[in-house]
Amino acid sequence: MYHIFLSYSRIDSDWVDRLHAELESRGFEAWLDRRDLPLNLPWLNQISDAVEECALFVFCESEAASSSEACASERQVAERQGRPETRVSVGESVDEVVDQVEREVGLLSPDLRAIVEVEVLARDWDRAGRPAGKLPAGDARKRFRRAQQRQERSSELTRELMAASRRKSIRRGIFTATVTLVIGAFLPTVRATFEVTTERRVSHAKLVNRMYAATNAHLAINRSVYEGLKEAGEFGKNDSALDASVQVSALADPSPDDVVRVPGGAKSFAVATIGTTIELLDGNGDRWSRNAKDTDVHSASKVPAGPPKPQAGTDVKLSKSGVVQLFSGGALDRRIVADWPARVAVMSPDSRYIAVGTIDSVEVFDTDVGVRRMRLRGASPVDEIAWSDDGSRIWALADGEAVSWKLERGETILDEPQKNYRALVRSSSSGQVWLVERSGTMREISLADGTTGTQIELGSLVKVVAGDAKGERAAVVTEAGVQVVDLRSHRSRKVTIPACESPDSPAFGADGKDLWFGCGGATAVRVDSQNQELLESLDGDEEFTAVEVDPATGDVYLAGAAGQVFQKSGTKTELLTQTRCKTAATGITVAMNGEGLLPFGQDFGQVGCTELASRESGSWEFYPFTEQAVKSRTVFSAAFAPDARTLVEGYTDGTLVVRPPAKLQPAERMTMVATWVRTVLPIGGSGDFLVLDRGGRLTRITVDPGRLSNAAIAKEARRRLQRARELELTKW
Incomplete structure (x- = not known):
C-alpha cells in the first residue's frame, strides 16, 4: 500500500524525481504516476485508487502545478476521500521537504492508517466478488474494529466487510471447536482399535497433537505473560519451526524481574x-x-x-x-x-x-x-x-x-540526534570505525568512547557508500560524482567511471582494488580504482538494482529489478533465484567466509519475499522466510557474523532480527536498540555488531549464537518464570 501520493506537474519532474528518490531512501512508499501508472488503464480510475491507498496527499506546489487540470482533479479526489493534504514548494531543498513530510506523517493517527487499510481491503474484496479468502481475521480485524470505533468513521462497504469477517470468525470458531472435540474423541479410539498402524498415521497423529498444543500455547501467551512462559518452557525438545513460533512469541518482550x-x-x-x-x-x-x-x-x-x-x-x-x-x-x-x-x-x-x-x-x-x-x-x-x-x-x-x-538496548557508543549519518565503514585501525555523514564529512571514531580522530571532507552530499573488507578504502557516490577514499592516508580523489552514466551500488572486489558499479540500468561495470580503466562490462535483460562481491571467492552477485539474484563466477553468469514477490532488492549481503547470502530491501520483510541462501555441497540453496518477524516490510541493512553463525537484519521501524542462518528459526527480536536502522556492521568475533540508526545513534550489540535454539529459549523461559515466582508475582 502506498503511504504518500505525490501530485505534481510534469514540468517539475526533475525536482519531483529527486524528492521521490529521497522519500524512498528513507523508507517511505511514494506514488508517482510515471512509474506506478500502467499506460493501458483508465487514468482517473487509477488515480482514484492510488489516492485511496495513500495516508498523506502531498501537493508539489508550483506555478505549473497550480494551473494544471490533472493536479486539480487529483486534489478533488483526495478531498472527496478525506485524505489529509500537505503542500510543499517545488525548488526548495529536497532534504528539508522530506523532513516536512516526515513530520506530517508522524502526526497521522494510527487509527487513520488502519481506516485507509480497511477501506482499500473492502474495495478490493468487493471488486473480487467478495470471496471469503479476502476477509480480515484475527488481530487485523480487531485493529480495524477499534479504529472504526475511535474514529467514528465507516463506509457502508467497510461495514459489510467487517460484518462478513465477523460471521466467518464465528463459523471458524465453531468449526475449530468441533474439530477439536472430534480429534479428542477420535484419536484415542484409533489408538485402541488399531494396535499396529503405519508410520505415516503415527506421524500424522503426532503432528496433529503438536499443532493442537502449539495453538493452545499461543492462546495461553495472549492470556498471561506467566502462563505463556510456562508453555514456552515445555517446548524446545526439537528445533521445529512450530515450537520456535511459540517460544519466540512468549519471549518477545521482557517479563518482570x-x-x-x-x-x-x-x-x-x-x-x-x-x-x-x-x-x-x-x-x-x-x-x-x-x-x-x-x-x-x-x-x-x-x-x-x-x-x-x-x-x-x-x-x-x-x-x-x-x-x-x-x-x-x-x-x-x-x-x-x-x-x-x-x-x-x-x-x-x-x-x-x-x-x-x-x-x-x-x-x-x-x-x-x-x-x-x-x-x-x-x-x-x-x-x-x-x-x-x-x-x-x-x-x-x-x-x-x-x-x-x-x-535490552545495547551499548551506546555515540548519540548525536542532530547528525544525518548515512553509513558505517570499517577502519584498518583497531578499535575504530568510519562514520559517513550525508553532508559529506567522514569521521573516524573510537569504539571505546565515541571520540573523533581523523576527519575527511568530501565536499558534496553523499548518496551511497561502500568500504573494502580490510578497512583500507571506501568508494563514495556523491551528488558531484564518485570519490575513492584512501582510509590510511586520509586522501580522497574523484574518479570517472567509464561506460557508466549513473554509478550506484559500489562494491569492492576481493582484492580491494577493483570496483563494481551498477549503472542505473541493465549494465554493471568493473573498473580499476587506481587508473580508472574499464576492466569489464556486464549487460543484462533487466535493471541491476544492487551489486555485491563475495570476499572469499571474488564471485559477483547482482540483484535484478524483478526480484532476481544473479551470480557471476569467472566468465559465467547465471540466475540463482527469483523471489516470490518479485520486488527489487536494494542490497545484498554476503558472509565473510562465503557461506551465506541474503538479498534485502523494500517488501523483503514479508513472508515468502525474503530468501536466505546457504552453501550446501558447493552450491547455493535458497530458503524462504516462513514468518514475518516484524510489522515493517523493509529490510534496510543486513549482515552476517564473520563465521556466518548469526544473521542480523535491520528494519526501517528500528527492529533488529537475529537468526541462525542454518535454520532461520528461532528468530530473536531486539526492539529498543535503534530507530530506523541504517547500517549493520559485524566487528570482532562471531557475536559483535555495530548498529547505526537514522537518529544519529551508534550502538554495539553482542549476539550469542548459543541462544538461538529452541532448547536455549525453553531454558530462558523457565528461568524467567522461576524469577516471577520468587518475586511472588505468579503461581504458575
Missing part, C-alpha cells in the same frame, strides 16, 4: 527517574527506599522525607479519550494510540521513547516514528511509570507494588 513493596502499598514514586535507589511514597506521604542493585530484597525501608518530585513537563499530554499527545515547541508533533486508553505516559530520559501505562500493561513507543516497540505485561492496572536514569529499565506502579522490567 524485580519488585519493591511497602507496608500498606505504595501510592506513587517519590522521584521522577530511578537512580541508585528506588523511592516510593505510601498513602500517608511517608517515604520508602531500596537500593536499586539489591534485586534480592523486595521490601523498602522507611527514610526521612526528601524533596518533592518535580512536576512533569508539558511535552506530553493525555486527551480525554486516552490518546497520548506529544508536543514540540508548543505545537502538536505526534499522537500515540495504545491498545487501551492511556492512564499515564512518561518520556524516556533521552526522549527517544515514551512508556504508556494502561489497565492492561505498559506499552513502549518510539517517539521518532510512532511505532510500538514492546508491550510489558505482568503488572496491571498501571498507575504510574518511572524510567531509570540511563533508560535501561522501566518501573511501573500497579496495585501498590513497584514492578520493573529490564530493556
